[in-house]
Amino acid sequence: MSGYDLVRFFDGSTGWIWAAPQSQIYPMLRRMEQAGLISGDEEARGPRLTRTVYSVTPKGHGELVAWLGVAHDAAPPRDPFMVQALNFDMIDAGDAAAVLEAFIAEQEKAAAEAEAHRDRLLRRDTALLKERLTRRDPEDHERIARLKAHVFDGIARVARVRAEWAREGQRLLEE
Amino acid sequence: MSGYDLVRFFDGSTGWIWAAPQSQIYPMLRRMEQAGLISGDEEARGPRLTRTVYSVTPKGHGELVAWLGVAHDAAPPRDPFMVQALNFDMIDAGDAAAVLEAFIAEQEKAAAEAEAHRDRLLRRDTALLKERLTRRDPEDHERIARLKAHVFDGIARVARVRAEWAREGQRLLEE
DNA sequence: AGGGTCATGTAACGCGTTACATGATTAC
DNA sequence: GTAATCATGTAACGCGTTACATGACCCT
Numbered sequence: 117m118s119g120y121d122l123v124r125f126f127d128g129s130t131g132w133i134w135a136a137p138q139s140q141i142y143p144m145l146r147r148m149e150q151a152g153l154i155s156g157d158e159e160a161r162g163p164r165l166t167r168t169v170y171s172v173t174p175k176g177h178g179e180l181v182a183w184l185g186v187a188h189d190a191a192p193p194r195d196p197f198m199v200q201a202l203n204f205d206m207i208d209a210g211d212a213a214a215v216l217e218a219f220i221a222e223q224e225k226a227a228a229e230a231e232a233h234r235d236r237l238l239r240r241d242t243a244l245l246k247e248r249l250t251r252r253d254p255e256d257h258e259r260i261a262r263l264k265a266h267v268f269d270g271i272a273r274v275a276r277v278r279a280e281w282a283r284e285g286q287r288l289l290e291e
Numbered sequence: 292m293s294g295y296d297l298v299r300f301f302d303g304s305t306g307w308i309w310a311a312p313q314s315q316i317y318p319m320l321r322r323m324e325q326a327g328l329i330s331g332d333e334e335a336r337g338p339r340l341t342r343t344v345y346s347v348t349p350k351g352h353g354e355l356v357a358w359l360g361v362a363h364d365a366a367p368p369r370d371p372f373m374v375q376a377l378n379f380d381m382i383d384a385g386d387a388a389a390v391l392e393a394f395i396a397e398q399e400k401a402a403a404e405a406e407a408h409r410d411r412l413l414r415r416d417t418a419l420l421k422e423r424l425t426r427r428d429p430e431d432h433e434r435i436a437r438l439k440a441h442v443f444d445g446i447a448r449v450a451r452v453r454a455e456w457a458r459e460g461q462r463l464l465e466e
Numbered sequence: 467a468g469g470g471t472c473a474t475g476t477a478a479c480g481c482g483t484t485a486c487a488t489g490a491t492t493a494c
Numbered sequence: 495g496t497a498a499t500c501a502t503g504t505a506a507c508g509c510g511t512t513a514c515a516t517g518a519c520c521c522t
Contacts, residue, residue, distance in 0.1 A: 120473050134374055135367030137511065142475060144509095165518045167473060184375050185386040187393030191371070192310030192482090196363060199309055201442045203359050205427075205435045211360040218362030252380075260380045263463055267376045270456040277452050281445040288438055295501050312483065317503055319481095340490045342501060367510090 118167045119145055129233050129242070132226070132271060145170055153179060201285065209289045216282045216289075223282070227275035234268035237261055293342045294320055304408050304417070307401070307446060320345055328354060376460065384464045391457045391464075398457070402450035409443035412436055 117125065119141045126136040136144075145168075148154045153176030156168040172180070197219060204212040236242050240249065240261050249257050292300065294316045301311040311319075320343075323329045328351030331343040347355070372394060379387040411417050415424065415436050424432050 118473075119475090120471095123473095131368070133368055133370050133377065135369060135510095138474095139476085139512080140510070161472075162519055165473065180378075181382055184378050185382045185390070187390045188371060188375075190397055193306070193308055194310060194482090195308050196366070198442060198446070200359050200363075201445075202308065202439060203355075205431075205438055207356055207360045215360070215362045222365055256380075259463075259466055262466075263380055263460075264377060266456075266460055266463055267373060270376075270453065270460075271373070273452055273456060274449055277448055278445065281441075281448060285438075285441055285445075288434075288441055291434055291437075293501075294503090295499095298501095310482095313502095314484080314504085315482070336500075337491055340501065369510090 118169050120167065129244075129268075132230060132233070132268075148176070152176070204285075204289065213286050213289050216286050220279045220282045223275040223279040227272045227279065230268045230272035230275065234265045234272065237265040237268065293344050295342065304443075307405060307408070307443075323351070327351070379460075379464065388461050388464050391461050395454045395457045398450040398454040402447045402454065405443045405447035405450065409440045409447060412440040412443065 122136070122141050122145075123138045126134065126141075145154065145156070149156055149170070152173060154170045155173050156170045158166050158168050161167050200215060204215075233242075237245055238261060240246060240257065245261065245264065249260065252260060297311070297316050297320075298313045301309065301316075320329065320331070324331055324345070327348060329345045330348050331345045333341050333343050336342050375390060379390075408417075412420055413436060415421060415432070420436065420439065424435065427435060
């Protein structure tokens with residue numbers, strides 16, 4: 117992919133899992149190329165405009181597979197919303213309920229989006245999945261699609277649980 | 292609290308929600324004092340050792356209450372574990388199952404700790420809650436304890452859902 | 467001719483991580 | 495005396511955010 121492709125990539129479904137701002141893409145591509153993890157090919161896109169398409173090198177692929185295969189420590193938690201919720205007793209109950217309402221809307225939107233993406237994956241209806249499956253045994257296609265769909269199913273389920281939890285919080289505030 | 296108190300504070304139950312490394316505490320205290328959000332009092336702790344105890348100023352309290360009372364945009368997601376899970380098809384199924392196993396253990400440990408803390412809060416059995424309640428109407432004590440306990444109940448529930456989801460993932464890998 | 471998209475960058479600032487570093491006081 | 499705890503800092507480095515900045519190409 118080119119830097120520009122990656123910007124759009126992180127704006128799409130991958131963005132539910134890992135966000136990356138445009139300003140980080142280009143410096144990071146150069147650092148990764150220097151480290152030998154990816155290599156760039158210049159492509160002409162008109163007389164004056166070029167784009168650089170990067171590919172993962174064998175070294176980069178090896179490091180990725182190694183990283184994928186071992187468990188990593190969880191990142192230290194940093195959850196501003198829970199800090200808010202822990203201190204709802206400091207503010208007006210109506211304000212707290214409104215904060216929860218916004219949280220519920222956000223979680224249900226996230227859940228709906230994750231569910232929609234899960235279903236697209238099950239139908240093998242996304243460009244990225246189709247492209248990946250071309251290099252795989254057709255016997256495995258069903259299994260791979262279900263594995264990837266399961267990830268988005270998990271994201272959706274967590275969001276639903278959080279929304280339900282927030283609704284209970286609203287009931288507690290009314291007491 | 293003093294800087295040292297805060298280091299231990301973030302190592303305790305608050306650490307499930309917001310972690311802060313020791314190296315950030317002291318510079319941040321000075322920046323917050325400069326901003327007028329907190330003020331420090333020097334206390335002698337022996338002939339040569341002093342500690343600085345910080346209190347929230349009215350300005351700091353006001354900003355906190357204002358922040359607590361409005362909904363904030365969610366932080367962009369950045370979930371390394373989900374990146375792993377999305378690419379389990381690139382690695383050996385046994386390795387993937389082992390990564391999930393570690394995840395399950397971690398989530399169940401987190402859930403158990405959150406549940407234990409929830410129950411301590413319901414029994415009003417934590418130093419911080421007791422201290423906070425001294426400045427509140429006894430009629431509200433039950434309600435406040437239940438609100439705070441509900442936060443940890445939510446953390447526990449999410450962790451249980453994640454663990455159950457990971458177990459399903461292990462079953463999918465076996466196919 | 468103009469707007470939308472393609473394409474690539476830079477700069478400033480703050481936060482988070484890891485590691486290093488020092489010394490006083492208390493309890494055994 | 496010595497180990498644990500109390501107490502406070504600094505430095506280097508990378509990542510993330512916001513904002514700024516430029517220009518080519520394509521379609522109507």
